[in-house]
Amino acid sequence: MKILVINSGSSSVKYQLFQMPEETVIARGLLEKIGEENSLFCQKSIKGEIELKNQIRNHEEGINFIISMLTDSRHGVISSVNEIEGIGHRVVHGGEEFNGSVRITGDVVRKIEAYSDLAPLHNPPNLMGIKATQKYIPGAIQAACFDTAFHQSIPQKAYLYAIPYSLYEQYHIRRYGFHGTSHRYVAMRCASIVREGIHALNMITCHLGNGCSIAAIEKGRSVDTSMGFTPLEGLIMGTRSGDIDPAVMFYLENKGYTCSGLNDLLNKKSGLVGISGVSNDMRNLFQEKENGNPRAALAIDMFCYRLRKYIGSYLAVLKQTDAIIFTGGIGENNAYIRRESLDGLEALGIVFDDARNQNIQRGRDSCISADSSRIKVFVIPTNEELGIAIDTYEIAQRSKQKE
């Protein structure tokens, strides 16, 4: 069965076409700068790589263009859209309604629309992608896979903020958590590596990319995570501050900052770029540190310290942990950060093996703890698209059996 995975952002659409259940990627591509004069398109497949510039005015035109390239006589990989039997959409916010991936119906679309209030930058473009594929690939079964869904199992004591309860009732203010597809995917991979059912394992998953979050997973279910009402809370990220005393905002407001200025400050100008003053990209920071830039070194130190603090708190939350997993661009590639966040914790059951840590094979699942370590530590490359494809395949199979 061919499954198309769509990640529709504000001005871009990323996609991958999978053959399932084999999990092979038939084609992958990216359309960027939608709405600008020179939208950029690239696609990779067995037919080779193609890059084009074209004016794409909106998401509907974008999806139509992607379909034309997937079915193109020279560069395409399918002869007709009818070959696509399922489409899985990444949707950022599913509020309290969705604790797993679902087949998209009119009711699901209305609920995603309603949650746009909580994710105004993400849910509306996600919906544009859904509506465009419904129009151009009407025969396919469509599924929505939510970034928030995996964290819906978090108990109330962990998801509520200690502010008046009425604000939760009136405005749904609570911790939702994000990156759920990634945390769940690497947790499932870990279960298959250690040959246990996911429901038998307690894990701490660290998704460290440009956005960073960490999750405590008890018997396969998320019981706490660092991102909150929005992705701003928790770990230090490329441009986001993570945890901060909210009173700093009141103080800055008195100094003349506006609400939107503060939003910009915390989401776009803080984190690694805010501290270092040079870059949000970890690779650049290591280069700068080597060149003797003390603020780049400080940003790296702060990043590791915050991560170590969260890992420690989740070890306490889980009481007994079987595995810690690193993933995301930084988690998968940066041996220094993995070591700095975990070494010296032998008393807590973690025996880090730095030789293994330094010598992992890129893109492969690897164990970086010593054989004697009670808690195993793994590096597992994330694959959110495959996670979405697996869910969509299951939903499409079930729907077909019912029909």
Ligand code: AMP
């Ligand atoms: P992501 O959002 O998952 O693509 O991750 C982006 C982050 O991963 C950036 O901070 C990159 O600097 C970092 N990253 C990617 N590759 C490497 C690498 N080889 N070494 C260190 N950091 C890396």
